[in-house]
Amino acid sequence: MEGITKNEAFHQRLALLIGTDEPFRWAKRMGIPSATFARIWNNYDIPKHEHLCRIAQRCAVSLDWLLMGKETSSSDKDQFVFVSLIGLANCGIAQGWFNEAELSNCVLLPSFMAEDGAFAVLCRGCSMIPAGIKDGNVCLIYPNRPVEFGKPALIRTKTFSKGKEMSLSTIKILESEDEETISLCGWLEPDETGAQSMFTEKRSKSCVTLIAPVGNILPVNMPGTELRAARDIDKELLADCLETLHSLYEHIDSEKFAQAVLFLYEKTRENGSPDMKTIKALAEIIGSKSRDSKS
Secondary structure, eight states, rough: HHHHHHHHHHHHHHHHHTSSSHHHHHHHHHHHHHHHHHHHOOOOOOOOHHHHHHHHHTTTOHHHHHHSSSOOSSSGGGEEEEEEEOOOOOOETTTOOOOOEEEEEEEEEGGGGGOOOOOEEEEOOOOOOOOOTTTTOEEEEEESSOOOOEEEEEEEEEEEEEEEEEEEEEEEEEEEEEEEEEEEEEEOOOOOTOOOOOOEEEEGGGGGEEEEEEEEOOOOOGGGGGOOOOGGGOOHHHHHHHHTTTTGGTTHHHHHHHHHHHHHHHHHHHHOOOHHHHHHHHHHHHHHHHHHHOO
């Protein structure tokens, strides 16, 4: 399990360096043969030392960060900076545009990626999956860089609701523009075959307050409930949920356990407190069945 986790973490850092580039085109610039990079990218293999050194040198990162995600000494601290994380920039057409809210979490980045004004955005929905942005990914936004047509961008607009001005944001492909409007495109929900059809929408330039390119995509897949602002977390309720599902901990993997706890926490907040004793009894039954199946 540790090896899988380590390889996945390396893959995430590699994706961070690649950004919005086509992975195999990036690898060619790094001098990595396509067959070798296919094993690295598709099979989550760790590259040989010579390729690691080449990536670290050309991307101006340390080997310790590339392999382990951490700096080597106090003298390297200025190589890493924290940028704020904004949530939730929705990538789904069903809900569309959302208010931004700065979360209590930050993202640690190599300093060369953290330009002035850069920030991170937690993405939601499936309308940008064909563009490489999945639900739960974190996108790095660079307001001071020029935007490019045909590539993902964060669009922030102002609108009015019940007489009050609101700021709404989304991530879409910036398709084109004319004197008065910008055209954006994304993809509809998958059909029964899994295919997604493209859609387009127009926004008046007079309402647009920011168009900033997506520079890098971090495939970290963080659940939105996990990134709730600290002041909104009901710590007592969360502790109750952990205690209620405690008997499951040794019988399912940690990721599923965390999902179960967060699911129970969210449902309890939405619908009021369920009968915790009943749920706990059910969890104990599931746990006992798991033990019986192993014996």
